Amino acid sequence: MITEELLPCLQGIVPATIVTTTKDLMPNASIVSQVFPVDDTHVAISNQFFSKTFRNLQENPHAQVQVQHPEKFIPYLLNLKLVRIETSGDLFESMEMQLEAIASMTGMSDVFKLQSCYVFKILSIEDFRHAIEWN
Amino acid sequence: MITEELVEHFNGPMSTSIGTCNLDGIPNFARVWGVQIDDERKKMTIFLPEVVGKVAIVNLKENPKIAYNIADMANFQTRQYKGTVIEIRTATHEEFEIADEMCKNGLVPVGEFFGVDQANAWKNYIKTPLFAITFEVEEIYNQTPGKFAGTRLI
Numbered sequence: 001m002i003t004e005e006l007l008p009c010l011q012g013i014v015p016a017t018i019v020t021t022t023k024d025l026m027p028n029a030s031i032v033s034q035v036f037p038v039d040d041t042h043v044a045i046s047n048q049f050f051s052k053t054f055r056n057l058q059e060n061p062h063a064q065v066q067v068q069h070p071e072k073f074i075p076y077l078l079n080l081k082l083v084r085i086e087t088s089g090d091l092f093e094s095m096e097m098q099l100e101a102i103a104s105m106t107g108m109s110d111v112f113k114l115q116s117c118y119v120f121k122i123l124s125i126e127d128f129r130h131a132i133e134w135n
Numbered sequence: 136m137i138t139e140e141l142v143e144h145f146n147g148p149m150s151t152s153i154g155t156c157n158l159d160g161i162p163n164f165a166r167v168w169g170v171q172i173d174d175e176r177k178k179m180t181i182f183l184p185e186v187v188g189k190v191a192i193v194n195l196k197e198n199p200k201i202a203y204n205i206a207d208m209a210n211f212q213t214r215q216y217k218g219t220v221i222e223i224r225t226a227t228h229e230e231f232e233i234a235d236e237m238c239k240n241g242l243v244p245v246g247e248f249f250g251v252d253q254a255n256a257w258k259n260y261i262k263t264p265l266f267a268i269t270f271e272v273e274e275i276y277n278q279t280p281g282k283f284a285g286t287r288l289i
Binding site for chain 2 (some may be wrong): 013014017018019020021023025026027028029030031033049051052060062063064065066070071072073074075077079107110111112118128130131132133134135
């Protein structure tokens with residue numbers, strides 16, 4: 001499901017935005033530093049601040065994330081469902097390393113500290129290249 | 136409710152989006168452009184292109200709760216406004232100009248961070264037909280990365 005075209009969107013170059021919701025249907029939109037490819041059908045999102053996003057996901061595992069191609073700028077929407085949370089291991093270490101690189105690029109080295117990785121199954125992907133008029 | 140300090144935040148090169156959800160709790164993201172605040176500073180009107188907003192409009196008709204995220208691309212200062220939608224209508228020509236102005240304000244940082252091609256894509260986001268969505272602000276949060284992220288401001 002994660003195509004070659006989508007992979008550059010998951011390098012943390014263009015910030016992504018995640019939308020989640022409480023069980024009583026109040027949405028929350030938040031910028032996330034990292035949407036990391038786990039395998040062909042899963043991505044992981046870094047939790048640095050124990051924010052509302054991650055509290056919502058305890059109540060409702062559904063999320064939608066916009067990622068953007070860093071060169072072509074094509075937006076994609078990933079429809080996701082939370083499957084597990086990791087706080088150590090290979091995935092955690094890989095994400096921690098990428099997060100350090102992102103923090104260094106954006107001057108956030110003192111701010112970003114990975115707390116946990118939220119692993120999601122990709123339910124579907126929507127390509128929004130039609131939202132941009134291409135010359 | 137929306138203080139002078141918060142109003143000043145709207146003047147930079149901004150990236151803005153909304154979150155909505157349907158009655159089954161399935162969330163939706165949509166990029167929006169431009170913002171207007173009423174004289175009493177209790178309501179906001181934002182502008183949603185139909186090309187990215189069809190699901191959001193359907194969601195808002197069944198569940199009027201909305202989250203509006205506004206991030207300054209120059210300094211990462213970010214706020215989130217939450218509230219209840221009270222009106223959805225077609226945007227006027229003047230409102231289209233407000234939406235387009237926000238887009239143009241983002242051209243320099245997008246070009247500097249990502250490149251000329253990306254700035255061209257940013258400029259060419261399709262904005263018509265354009266919906267105007269007005270909501271009553273009920274909660275405001277700090278979302279700037281750091282230890283105060285998630286703090287309720289109002």
